Amino acid sequence: MNRTYIQHYKSLFTLGIPIVIGQVGVIILGFADTLMIGHHSTNELAAASFVNNMFTLAIIFATGFSYGLTPIVGSLFGRGETSVVGRMLKNSIFANVLLAVLLTFIMWVLYLNIHRLGQPEELLPLMRPYFIVLLISLLFVLLFNAFKQFADGITDTRVSMWLLLGGNVMNIIGNYILIYGKFGIPEMGLLGAGISTLASRIMMVIVFALIFFCTKRYHIYKEGFVHSKINRADFIYLNKLGWPIALQMGMETASFSLSAIMVGWIGTTALAAHQIMLAISQVCFMMYYGMGAAVAVRVSNFNGQNDRVNVRRTAYSGFHIMLGIALIGALPIFLLRHQLGGWFSDSQAVSVTVAQLIIPFIVYQFGDGLQINFANALRGIADVKPMMYIAFIAYFLISLPAGYFFGFVMxxxxxxxxxxxxxxxxxxxxxxxLRFRSRTLEKH
Structure with missing residues (x-):
C-alpha cells in the first residue's frame, strides 16, 4: 500500500509541479503588482485591491467554466480517443468566447455602478480607468483558459507553465516601465499596471495558438480541431460540466471578493491590508491549485479506464501532499508576520493590520487544501452539480454572514x-x- 501511494505521489508531482511553477509566476506577478503599486501610492494600492477583487471573481468563475473541459479531455485521453479531443477544444473555445461576452457585459454594468458600492470617494478616479483596461483583457483570459485546460487534460502541463512564466515576466517589466514612467514613457501609475496586464494576456493567447496550430507537438489534436464543426451535443456537454464548476468556484471567490466590499466600508488602510493579505494567500492557494489540477487530471484518466481504486488513491494522495504544503507554508508566514506588511507598503498602520490577519489566514489553510483537493477529485469523475449547492451553503450561508457578524455586529x-x-x-x-467518498464507494 505504501509503495502504491508513493507512486501516486510521484505521478502527482510530475503533473502538478509544472502547474505550480506556472502559478508561481502568477504569484510573483501579484507580489510585484502589489509592491510597485503600493510604493507608488497607498491610495492606488487600495483602489487596485477593490478592482482586482471584482475581476478575480469574474476570472475565477471563467476559469471554473473552462475546467469542464479537463475531465472530458482527461477521460478521452485515458481511452486513447485523440481525434475527439481536438473537436472538444474547438467547442470549448466557442463556449468560452460566449461566456466572455456575458462576463464583459456584467462587469460593464458593475463599472457603471461602481460609485454606489460605498467605496472611499477619493479612490474612484483611480479605479475607473484601471477597471476599463482589465475589462478589455477578459476575453483573452478565457481564450487562454481553453487552451490551458486542453493541454492539462492530455497531461502536457509544461507548455502552460512556460507561457505563464513568460507572460508574467513581460507583465512585470511592463509594470516597471509604465507605473514609474521609464525609458521616456509617461508615468501612469495604476493605469500602467492595467495596460501591462492587458498586453501580456494578449501575447500569451497568441503564442499558445501558434504552438497549437504551427508545431508538430499537437498535430494529432489539430486534425480533430480543423476537421470538426462546432456542434450542439458537445456544446451542451461542456456547459453541463462547466457551469456547476464555475458557480462553485465563483461562490468560493465571492466570499473573498464580496468581503472586499465590507472591508472598504472600514476604510483605505483596511482595504490596502486586505490586498496585501490576498497577495500572500496566493502563495498557498496557487500551490494547492497546481496539485489540485494534477488530481483532477489523474482522477479523470483513471475514471476513463473505470479504475475506481486508483481514482480514490489519487485523491487521498493529493490531500496528503496538500497537508504537507499547508504545514510547510504556515511556519515562515507566521514568523514573518510583523515584517510582511512593510514589504508592500510604507504605512505603519497597514503593516500592523496585516500582522493581525496572519492568524485567521493560517487557520483556514487546512480547510482550503481540503476543499481544493476534493473539489478537483469530484471534477475528475465529472460529479460537479452537487458542488454548486455545497458552495452556496458554505460561502453564502456561512462565510459571508459570519464575516458581517464578526466584523460589524461584534x-x-x-x-x-x-x-x-x-x-x-x-x-x-x-x-x-463526503460526496467524493460516497460516489467512489458506490461505483466500486
Whole structure:
C-alpha cells in the first residue's frame, strides 16, 4: 500500500509541479503588482485591491467554466480517443468566447455602478480607468483558459507553465516601465499596471495558438480541431460540466471578493491590508491549485479506464501532499508576520493590520487544501452539480454572514471579516470529501 501511494505521489508531482511553477509566476506577478503599486501610492494600492477583487471573481468563475473541459479531455485521453479531443477544444473555445461576452457585459454594468458600492470617494478616479483596461483583457483570459485546460487534460502541463512564466515576466517589466514612467514613457501609475496586464494576456493567447496550430507537438489534436464543426451535443456537454464548476468556484471567490466590499466600508488602510493579505494567500492557494489540477487530471484518466481504486488513491494522495504544503507554508508566514506588511507598503498602520490577519489566514489553510483537493477529485469523475449547492451553503450561508457578524455586529473590524473564512472553507472541504467518498464507494 505504501509503495502504491508513493507512486501516486510521484505521478502527482510530475503533473502538478509544472502547474505550480506556472502559478508561481502568477504569484510573483501579484507580489510585484502589489509592491510597485503600493510604493507608488497607498491610495492606488487600495483602489487596485477593490478592482482586482471584482475581476478575480469574474476570472475565477471563467476559469471554473473552462475546467469542464479537463475531465472530458482527461477521460478521452485515458481511452486513447485523440481525434475527439481536438473537436472538444474547438467547442470549448466557442463556449468560452460566449461566456466572455456575458462576463464583459456584467462587469460593464458593475463599472457603471461602481460609485454606489460605498467605496472611499477619493479612490474612484483611480479605479475607473484601471477597471476599463482589465475589462478589455477578459476575453483573452478565457481564450487562454481553453487552451490551458486542453493541454492539462492530455497531461502536457509544461507548455502552460512556460507561457505563464513568460507572460508574467513581460507583465512585470511592463509594470516597471509604465507605473514609474521609464525609458521616456509617461508615468501612469495604476493605469500602467492595467495596460501591462492587458498586453501580456494578449501575447500569451497568441503564442499558445501558434504552438497549437504551427508545431508538430499537437498535430494529432489539430486534425480533430480543423476537421470538426462546432456542434450542439458537445456544446451542451461542456456547459453541463462547466457551469456547476464555475458557480462553485465563483461562490468560493465571492466570499473573498464580496468581503472586499465590507472591508472598504472600514476604510483605505483596511482595504490596502486586505490586498496585501490576498497577495500572500496566493502563495498557498496557487500551490494547492497546481496539485489540485494534477488530481483532477489523474482522477479523470483513471475514471476513463473505470479504475475506481486508483481514482480514490489519487485523491487521498493529493490531500496528503496538500497537508504537507499547508504545514510547510504556515511556519515562515507566521514568523514573518510583523515584517510582511512593510514589504508592500510604507504605512505603519497597514503593516500592523496585516500582522493581525496572519492568524485567521493560517487557520483556514487546512480547510482550503481540503476543499481544493476534493473539489478537483469530484471534477475528475465529472460529479460537479452537487458542488454548486455545497458552495452556496458554505460561502453564502456561512462565510459571508459570519464575516458581517464578526466584523460589524461584534465590531472586530477586518480581523472579524477574515475570521469567517475558515468556517466556510472547512465546511466546503468536509462536504466535498463526503460526496467524493460516497460516489467512489458506490461505483466500486
Amino acid at each position: 465590531d472586530w473590524g477586518i480581523v472579524g471579516i477574515w475570521m469567517a473564512f475558515p468556517f466556510g472553507l472547512t465546511t466546503a472541504g468536509i462536504m466535498y470529501y
